Amino acid sequence: xxxxxxxxxxxxxxxxxxxxxxxxxxxxxxxxxxxxxxxxxxxxxxxxxxxxxxxxxxxxxxxxxxxxxxxxxxxxxxxxxxxxxxxxxxxxxxxxxxxxxxxxxxxxxxxxxxxxxxxxxxxxxxxxxxxxxxxxxxxxxxxxxxxxxxxxxxxxxxxxxxxxxxxxxxxxxxxxxxxxxxxxxxxxxxxxxxxxxxxxxxxxxxxxxxxxxxxxxxxxxxxxxxxxxxxxxxxxxxxxxxxxxxxxxxxxxxxxxxxxxxxxxxxxxxxxxxxxxxxxxxxxxxx
Ligand code: 3HC
Numbered sequence: 001x002x003x004x005x006x007x008x009x010x011x012x013x014x015x016x017x018x019x020x021x022x023x024x025x026x027x028x029x030x031x032x033x034x035x036x037x038x039x040x041x042x043x044x045x046x047x048x049x050x051x052x053x054x055x056x057x058x059x060x061x062x063x064x065x066x067x068x069x070x071x072x073x074x075x076x077x078x079x080x081x082x083x084x085x086x087x088x089x090x091x092x093x094x095x096x097x098x099x100x101x102x103x104x105x106x107x108x109x110x111x112x113x114x115x116x117x118x119x120x121x122x123x124x125x126x127x128x129x130x131x132x133x134x135x136x137x138x139x140x141x142x143x144x145x146x147x148x149x150x151x152x153x154x155x156x157x158x159x160x161x162x163x164x165x166x167x168x169x170x171x172x173x174x175x176x177x178x179x180x181x182x183x184x185x186x187x188x189x190x191x192x193x194x195x196x197x198x199x200x201x202x203x204x205x206x207x208x209x210x211x212x213x214x215x216x217x218x219x220x221x222x223x224x225x226x227x228x229x230x231x232x233x234x235x236x237x238x239x240x241x242x243x244x245x246x247x248x249x250x251x252x253x254x255x256x257x258x259x260x261x262x263x264x265x266x267x268x269x270x271x272x273x274x275x276x277x278x279x280x281x282x283x284x285x286x287x
Pocket of ligand 1: 194
């Protein structure tokens, strides 16, 4: 465990927030996962229990480790009470700048002065929320990948005013989770891994929209020619087409570059409510 951190509060109990919280609890941290709605918290609890049961039944974890992790993990709707004793808050709420700024301003009011306020956002760089707080030097991005229980990479991204101490603590924390930290020297929307992925996804969408190949065949090429674990369309379904759409829009807001706008086929799927695995249909049909 990281010596400066004992208690972690994760804000947002969606797929990312809940798995990030589970990773922290498994690594020994007292952890809260909080959301506004009780049903979101209940769903997170149910899904994490199912996932841990599966890991135990497959012999990947011991029942003792899992029980101990759940003992350390609190599911709550009372964000401020949880954050009041956090050493690190990881915000994994919706990709909306106005909401994030409000959350950071409120966290700044309730957290102790030493608390690091991190956002898991891959696209909203922390300088855009840091000035909503009185502790910009303790604000940075700590970006996990989906599914957070499995993926090893965690990007740590400081803004120009983040202190070296905050970066060092965040990097040590990521390592203490058994993750592989990747430290960026400066902010850039999308960071490193998503920019690589974005280039592949943009090309895949172009090939599809130009009628060069079916999306299934493009996925097959990525899996069998490049040995990617899943193709770009399968991956969009897993991450969520709504997430992909909103990330593109957020990037467009930051860059003003029309090339950042979501591809036409993504916009259509987003508007049709075809958001991927979670909605039963995206590129593929899961019903
Ligand atoms: N949550 C937790 N664990 C999961 C999981 C999930 N949603 N999906 C799969 N796993 C784990 C389970 O342990 C599973 O074994 P089980 O089914 O026996 O329990 C194990 O992974 C293997 O799963 P599968 O047999 O279903 O399939 P794979 O071998 O293909 O592995 C995968 C699944 C790990 C998701 C793999 O396909 C993969 O690595 N895909 C690429 C993921 C990726 O690129 N992620 C980055 C996305 S970009 C991002 O996150 C950025 C953000 O900003 C949007």
